[in-house]
Amino acid sequence: MHSRTLVVVAFAVVVLALTGTAPSGAAVVDVGQIKVSKGTVHIERAKQRVPVTVGTVVQEGDVLITGADGSAGITFKDDSLLSVGPDSVLAIDRFAFDSTTHAGAFETSLRQGTMAAVSGKIAKASPDAMRVRTPATILGVRGTEFVVRSSRVAP
Amino acid sequence: MRRGWLGLALLLVAAGCAQTVRVAPPTHDEEVVLLPGSDGKTGALVVTHAGQQQTLDSAYATARVKDPGEIARSQSDATAVREAFAPALSAQPPRPVTFVLYFLGDSDNFTPESTVELQKIFPEIANHPAPEIVVVGHTDRVGTIVYNDALSLRRAERVRNDLVQLGIQRDRITIAGRGEREPIVATEDEVVEPRNRRVEITVR
Numbered sequence: 001m002h003s004r005t006l007v008v009v010a011f012a013v014v015v016l017a018l019t020g021t022a023p024s025g026a027a028v029v030d031v032g033q034i035k036v037s038k039g040t041v042h043i044e045r046a047k048q049r050v051p052v053t054v055g056t057v058v059q060e061g062d063v064l065i066t067g068a069d070g071s072a073g074i075t076f077k078d079d080s081l082l083s084v085g086p087d088s089v090l091a092i093d094r095f096a097f098d099s100t101t102h103a104g105a106f107e108t109s110l111r112q113g114t115m116a117a118v119s120g121k122i123a124k125a126s127p128d129a130m131r132v133r134t135p136a137t138i139l140g141v142r143g144t145e146f147v148v149r150s151s152r153v154a155p
Numbered sequence: 156m157r158r159g160w161l162g163l164a165l166l167l168v169a170a171g172c173a174q175t176v177r178v179a180p181p182t183h184d185e186e187v188v189l190l191p192g193s194d195g196k197t198g199a200l201v202v203t204h205a206g207q208q209q210t211l212d213s214a215y216a217t218a219r220v221k222d223p224g225e226i227a228r229s230q231s232d233a234t235a236v237r238e239a240f241a242p243a244l245s246a247q248p249p250r251p252v253t254f255v256l257y258f259l260g261d262s263d264n265f266t267p268e269s270t271v272e273l274q275k276i277f278p279e280i281a282n283h284p285a286p287e288i289v290v291v292g293h294t295d296r297v298g299t300i301v302y303n304d305a306l307s308l309r310r311a312e313r314v315r316n317d318l319v320q321l322g323i324q325r326d327r328i329t330i331a332g333r334g335e336r337e338p339i340v341a342t343e344d345e346v347v348e349p350r351n352r353r354v355e356i357t358v359r
Contacts, residue, residue, distance in 0.1 A: 035248035035284045055285035071246035075287075075359050079251040085242035099289075100333075116243040118250070119198070136183045136204055136220045143198025145190040146211075147240040153181045153221075 031095035032058040032076035036083065040067030064090045066113065078104060080120035080130070088113020093133075097122055109133040114149045117141070185220045186239075187211070188231045193250065202226055249283050251359035256314065258352045261297070261306070263313040266349075273314075277321050279358050287359050288323065290314045292332040295351040296344045300334055308332030314354050 034041075034056040043050040044063040050056070058064070058074050066072055066088045073083035078097045084090050089111040097104035102125035110132060123130040123141050130141040134150040191197045191214040199212040205224045211217070215231045237244065254276050256269040265273065280286045292311035294303040311330040319325050338351040 033285055033287065036246045038246065071242040073246040073248040075248045075251065079357070079359055081248050081250070083243050083246040083248065085240065085246070088243075114240050114243045116240055116247050118193075118247070120251075134183070134185050136185050136223075137187070137218075137226075138203040139187060140201035140203070141198075142200065144192045144196070145198070146187060146200055147190065147236055147243065148185070148187040149239065150183055150185045153184050155180065155182075 029059045030057045030077070031060055031092065031097075032074045032080075034058060034072060035075050036071070036073035038071045039069035039086070041065070041070045041072045058092060060092055060095050062092045064088075064092070076106070076120060078102070078106065078120035078122045080106065080122065081116075081118040082108065083116050084110075085114035088115065090115060101125070104129055106130040107133070110148055110150055111135065112150055112152060114147065116147045117145065119144045179223050181221050181223060183220070186217060187219075188215060188217045188236055190214065190236065248359075251357055252279050254279075254356045254358075256354050256356065257349060258310055258354075260295075260347065260349070260352065263306075263309045273317060276318070276356060276358065277323075280318075280323060283358055286323075286327055288318065288328045289357045289359070290318075290328060290330045290354055291357075292330070292354045293337055293339075293351060294335050295338070295348040296335045296342055296346055298335075304332055304334040306332075307334045310352075310354050314356060 034052050034054060037052050037054055041052040042065055043052055043056070044065060045059065045061065052072060064072060064074070064084060066084055066086055068086050071083065071085050073081065075081055076095065082090065091109040091111065093109055094105055094107040102121040104122040106122045106129060117132065119130055119141050123143050127142045128140060132139040132141060132148065134148065139148065187200060187202060189197065189200050189211040197212070197214045199210055202209045202211065202218045204220045204226050207226055209218050209226045209228060215236070217229045217231045219227045219229065254272065256272055257266045258264060259266060280288065290311045292307035294307045298306070311332050315328045315330050318328060338348065340348050340350050342348045
């Protein structure tokens with residue numbers, strides 16, 4: 001395990017040395033930022049409730065939750081824009097993005113509510129890399145703008 | 156004989172299953188509408204449900220999944236979308252914007268046009284809540300790779316310093332230099348190409 005970590009670190013050092021493209025001040029886990037937040041909004045992160053304001057960082061694994069009066073918008077590192085309306089639950093399942101090649105994977109789940117989306121560089125570089133799941137469907141995003149709604153039907 | 160009974164039993168089980176699927180009440184009501192892109196181009200969405208696929212590829216093409224096992228297609232319009240999705244649409248962050256500034260040869264001094272252009276970036280940054288600014292420097296192919304890596308980074312640093320001078324918080328700006336690797340115009344080595352001597356500034 002230890003030696004494996006060393007190998008990974010060594011590889012990263014070599015890659016950075018070769019390409020000379022180390023961005024300064026980039027954090028590892030940030031995948032986007034909250035740019036718009038109205039009404040009741042919070043993020044569930046590792047079972048903790050994180051309050052949301054404009055500028056709050058979004059991480060892989062976060063679940064964005066809005067109340068009956070809430071709405072919120074996120075700008076992701078690949079320039080994708082996702083925004084949700086009231087009573088919505090949006091999970092950021094996976095976000096991997098290489099800012100040089102634009103290769104990556106972007107998977108989210110809209111568990112309920114409404115969402116507006118504008119896809120970014122990940123979907124542009126590889127048409128099958130961005131997916132949105134809802135309880136009943138999977139959306140493969142080939143670009144670029146769409147809206148989606150999922151409501152529970154009372155039994 | 157035994158085999159016959161087994162077959163009959165399997166048939167009944169299968170029939171039971173089929174029956175269950177057919178009468179399952181809807182648990183969700185879902186709808187997805189493809190919108191025209193802001194650049195005038197409309198993309199595409201592949202909707203998968205219960206092993207079926209439908210591709211939406213025209214403006215306001217709509218897929219609805221309510222009854223399990225069925226993707227119903229229809230056509231929406233701008234007014235209906237605005238009504239049904241108003242809060243989500245109005246929470247959409249401003250679109251990321253990219254500026255390109257050009258430099259004089261072998262230097263981190265802007266061309267006269269780009270000196271003027273730099274001033275336009277500030278209002279755009281002010282228009283973005285919690286703005287993130289990514290500055291990536293590039294060079295043409297005059298000089299060595301190592302030299303151009305350093306020059307491209309110096310150009311990015313120059314832009315960061317100027318933006319900080321204009322009042323932008325330094326920690327909102329990320330910089331990188333890509334040297335001569337990503338030309339706008341492909342050239343042979345050691346060829347002067349002003350269009351490749353640039354920084355690309357993305358505000359998001």
